[in-house]
Amino acid sequence: xxxxxxxxxxxxxxxxxxxxxxxxxxxxxxxxxxxxxxxxxxxxxxxxxxxxxxxxxxxxxxxxxxxxxxxxxxxxxxxxxxxxxxxxxxxxxxxxxxxxxxxxxxxxxxxxxxxxxxxxxxxxxxxxxxxxxxxxxxxxxxxxxxxxxxxxxxxxxxxxxxxxxxxxxxxxxxxxxxxxxxxxxxxxxxxxxxxxxxxxxxxxxxxxxxxxxxxxxxxxxxxxxxxxxxxxxxxxxxxxxxxxxxxxxxxxxxxxxxxxxxxxxxxxxxxxxxxxxxxxxxxxxxxxxxxxxxxxxxxxxxxxxxxxxxxxxxxxxxxxxxxxxxxxxxxxxxxxxxxxxxxxxxxxxxxxxxxxxxxxxxxxxxxxxxxxxxxxxxxxxxxxxxxxxxxxxxxxxxxxxxxxxxxxxxxxxxxxxxxxxxx
Amino acid sequence: xxxxxxxxxxxxxxxxxxxxxxxxxxxxxxxxxxxxxxxxxxxxxxxxxxxxxxxxxxxxxxxxxxxxxxxxxxxxxxxxxxxxxxxxxxxxxxxxxxxxxxxxxxxxxxxxxxxxxxxxxxxxxxxxxxxxxxxxxxxxxxxxxxxxxxxxxxxxxxxxxxxxxxxxxxxxxxxxxxxxxxxxxxxxxxxxxxxxxxxxxxxxxxxxxxxxxxxxxxxxxxxxxxxxxxxxxxxxxxxxxxxxxxxxxxxxxxxxxxxxxxxxxxxxxxxxxxxxxxxxxxxxxxxxxxxxxxxxxxxxxxxxxxxxxxxxxxxxxxxxxxxxxxxxxxxxxxxxxxxxxxxxxxxxxxxxxxxxxxxxxxxxxxxxxxxxxxxxxxxxxxxxxxxxxxxxxxxxxxxxxxxxxxxxxxxxxxxxxxxxxxx
Numbered sequence: 061x062x063x064x065x066x067x068x069x070x071x072x073x074x075x076x077x078x079x080x081x082x083x084x085x086x087x088x089x090x091x092x093x094x095x096x097x098x099x100x101x102x103x104x105x106x107x108x109x110x111x112x113x114x115x116x117x118x119x120x121x122x123x124x125x126x127x128x129x130x131x132x133x134x135x136x137x138x139x140x141x142x143x144x145x146x147x148x149x150x151x152x153x154x155x156x157x158x159x160x161x162x163x164x165x166x167x168x169x170x171x172x173x174x175x176x177x178x179x180x181x182x183x184x185x186x187x188x189x190x191x192x193x194x195x196x197x198x199x200x201x202x203x204x205x206x207x208x209x210x211x212x213x214x215x216x217x218x219x220x221x222x223x224x225x226x227x228x229x230x231x232x233x234x235x236x237x238x239x240x241x242x243x244x245x246x247x248x249x250x251x252x253x254x255x256x257x258x259x260x261x262x263x264x265x266x267x268x269x270x271x272x273x274x275x276x277x278x279x280x281x282x283x284x285x286x287x288x289x290x291x292x293x294x295x296x297x298x299x300x301x302x303x304x305x306x307x308x309x310x311x312x313x314x315x316x317x318x319x320x321x322x323x324x325x326x327x328x329x330x331x332x333x334x335x336x337x338x339x340x341x342x343x344x345x346x347x348x349x350x351x352x353x354x355x356x357x358x359x360x361x362x363x364x365x366x367x368x369x370x371x372x373x374x375x376x377x378x379x380x381x382x383x384x385x386x387x388x389x390x391x392x393x394x395x396x397x398x399x400x401x402x403x404x405x406x407x408x409x410x411x412x413x414x415x416x417x418x419x420x421x422x423x424x425x426x427x428x429x430x431x432x433x434x435x436x437x438x439x440x441x442x443x444x445x446x447x448x449x450x451x452x453x454x455x456x457x458x459x460x461x462x463x464x465x466x467x468x469x470x471x472x473x474x475x476x477x478x479x480x481x482x483x
Numbered sequence: 484x485x486x487x488x489x490x491x492x493x494x495x496x497x498x499x500x501x502x503x504x505x506x507x508x509x510x511x512x513x514x515x516x517x518x519x520x521x522x523x524x525x526x527x528x529x530x531x532x533x534x535x536x537x538x539x540x541x542x543x544x545x546x547x548x549x550x551x552x553x554x555x556x557x558x559x560x561x562x563x564x565x566x567x568x569x570x571x572x573x574x575x576x577x578x579x580x581x582x583x584x585x586x587x588x589x590x591x592x593x594x595x596x597x598x599x600x601x602x603x604x605x606x607x608x609x610x611x612x613x614x615x616x617x618x619x620x621x622x623x624x625x626x627x628x629x630x631x632x633x634x635x636x637x638x639x640x641x642x643x644x645x646x647x648x649x650x651x652x653x654x655x656x657x658x659x660x661x662x663x664x665x666x667x668x669x670x671x672x673x674x675x676x677x678x679x680x681x682x683x684x685x686x687x688x689x690x691x692x693x694x695x696x697x698x699x700x701x702x703x704x705x706x707x708x709x710x711x712x713x714x715x716x717x718x719x720x721x722x723x724x725x726x727x728x729x730x731x732x733x734x735x736x737x738x739x740x741x742x743x744x745x746x747x748x749x750x751x752x753x754x755x756x757x758x759x760x761x762x763x764x765x766x767x768x769x770x771x772x773x774x775x776x777x778x779x780x781x782x783x784x785x786x787x788x789x790x791x792x793x794x795x796x797x798x799x800x801x802x803x804x805x806x807x808x809x810x811x812x813x814x815x816x817x818x819x820x821x822x823x824x825x826x827x828x829x830x831x832x833x834x835x836x837x838x839x840x841x842x843x844x845x846x847x848x849x850x851x852x853x854x855x856x857x858x859x860x861x862x863x864x865x866x867x868x869x870x871x872x873x874x875x876x877x878x879x880x881x882x883x884x885x886x887x888x889x890x891x892x893x894x895x896x897x898x899x900x901x902x903x904x905x906x
């Protein structure tokens with residue numbers, strides 16, 4: 061019998077009926093003899109409602125107080141799920157993060173988990189109780205409630221699984237696994253039975269919304285066997301079928317039986333591109349440009365600096381589209397005069413498309429296949445950035461879907477696809 | 484400068500605008516140099532909404548889990564109020580009951596406060612912060628969240644005031660004080676500037692809903708100077724006027740400057756009357772009747788047993804109207820056959836009307852004035868019960884308002900009233 065952690069998102073917990081379905085699913089695993097820990101999110105919409113109340117009062121609300129308010133959403137969820145489990149004869153107990161306790165740093169609204177005490181949870185599991193722990197939150201060394209930021213319940217679940225040495229962490233969600241790309245864009249997209257932790261990390265960081273990126277980091281760091289699977293199947297689906305459904309995130313390359321060179325195509329329209337022109341090419345110039353941007357708490361993603369011509373270069377980078385205007389202001393008002401640069405040119409109408417795959421390590425020619433495919437579709441590449449297992453390009457946003465479909469086919473990811481024509 | 488505890492009910496916290504008004508009022512007291520602790524309730528309707536979710540799942544929900552869920556309402560309130568105070572420049576910090584901590588017994592959904600740790604609160608007050616503490620809840624020795632039951636925020640506020648040795652506990656509510664009776668029934672009802680703790684206790688226990696009865700007990704036990712006042716006055720009402728408004732609950736009779744014999748007329752329609760007829764008059768018979776009722780968790784209020792005739796007597800008592808049918812079933816099925824009594828006669832259409840006053844201790848003839856007044860209105864008295872400072876009668880419910888108005892006038896409580904014609 062195994063120790064299993066289940067995580068359910070806000071949609072799965074979105075109504076009393078759905079909570080009762082979650083209870084039936086959890087009870088099925090418990091009845092099969094497994095020790096089960098459940099980490100649910102707040103009911104869908106609840107976190108937004110709570111933070112909306114706070115924002116009505118103040119746009120600059122104290123983060124500690126925001127966490128005090130936001131943490132209540134999950135506390136209601138765990139209580140309701142415990143009641144639902146007990147009402148169908150499965151013993152259960154709920155804990156808020158501070159009761160376990162889940163210890164975090166003091167970074168309110170975006171705290172990081174430091175440690176999880178497993179004594180209480182183990183005692184309950186040994187007494188054959190289902191243990192339900194609030195996602196998204198913990199307690200800092202001052203005794204204040206903290207939250208982990210949006211999507212933090214995924215991280216909570218993986219962290220709990222790591223602390224307990226769970227056999228598997230099942231992330232139940234409204235999709236039935238990780239796909240080669242978004243099936244809404246490419247109908248031929250295939251579900252991956254397995255994906256490596258590193259590929260998942262790139263996919264998550266590139267905007268594939270299946271799992272919060274920090275949860276993937278956690279899974280990798282502590283080697284937590286994590287499975288993404290559907291919460292929309294019937295709760296009484298036979299356990300053997302459910303246990304092997306979805307997508308398993310693995311940690312060893314040889315476990316990756318599909319042996320695909322490329323696992324998926326990730327994409328997003330969340331970014332904007334900014335170019336500072338006529339930058340004097342001297343030591344420290346990157347810091348002089350990006351320092352003030354970082355000070356303004358704006359995250360920078362891709363960064364490109366070309367070979368200089370005549371001691372001048374153009375310096376480009378991307379930021380989240382929500383922070384585009386603020387970044388432009390910082391650059392025009394602070395950076396440009398300070399370094400005596402040329403114009404600052406911005407473009408929010410871009411998309412980032414990436415091919416991701418652990419096989420890149422051992423295969424060459426993938427970049428040229430990518431560039432050739434885009435070229436054949438008449439799509440101009442504006443920026444390129446690569447890592448060991450991904451290649452990202454920035455293109456005009458209106459070509460995004462076209463690019464994704466073409467690349468999905470070219471890399472042989474279609475369900476009917478041929479083996480890709482690479483070495 | 485004084486240490487003052489403010490308590491605000493759900494209506495006062497019922498919207499963002501109202502929370503902002505509470506913040507302005509609290510800030511006014513803080514700006515005057517006082518140390519201020521605030522105990523707010525959940526936003527109106529919130530506790531019902533939360534418990535409604537739980538009830539949708541199960542009518543017999545685990546009380547520990549109900550407390551886990553219900554306690555979140557106040558946690559949201561304290562966070563919002565802290566944000567509202569900070570947004571107008573008044574430093575503030577919020578605490579859930581478990582953070583203070585407010586220690587209680589393990590009686591989930593109706594816990595009692597055992598102790599309150601004041602160290603953290605005092606440190607914040609010394610740092611000139613307003614401290615906001617969730618009403619209605621605490622933590623037991625197992626680390627579980629407990630709630631105090633409906634109206635528990637009044638008790639929390641008074642208990643916090645007692646623990647801190649506060650100079651005064653101000654209960655802000657939607658009425659502007661304690662009245663001689665309900666102004667909706669008797670327009671001539673007067674607000675009392677002062678009322679003794681014992682009178683308040685009788686009024687509360689007799690159905691006057693201004694303060695939860697346990698909060699009055701707490702105020703009495705720890706001699707907490709408590710004032711009931713309106714939260715509907717403008718938040719910027721001059722502090723001197725606000726501080727002397729409402730009704731002060733006092734602990735020494737000589738403080739009661741009004742020197743009234745009777746302080747008020749309390750009444751309710753919450754009870755039902757039950758009579759077990761032809762009861763053999765022998766030792767232990769009261770226990771044989773009321774034992775099974777108590778076992779069924781039904782509270783009994785007034786109890787009357789008359790002198791027996793021919794070794795038989797009639798035994799009457801009242802129960803809450805919600806428990807009338809259950810009580811009748813217990814009596815007919817268990818008690819009647821066991822003691823070989825006559826018929827069990829029930830009547831839910833009754834009202835209880837009481838005159839309350841500390842002056843009863845030193846005045847005679849009050850009972851006869853009460854009975855004469857009711858007689859002159861043609862109202863038949865069905866049951867009578869007395870304590871040191873109150874006389875209660877049970878009458879047919881349709882006469883309730885008439886009885887209250889007549890007694891209010893007869894005892895000289897009308898605003899234009901004469902001194903009552905008693906010794």
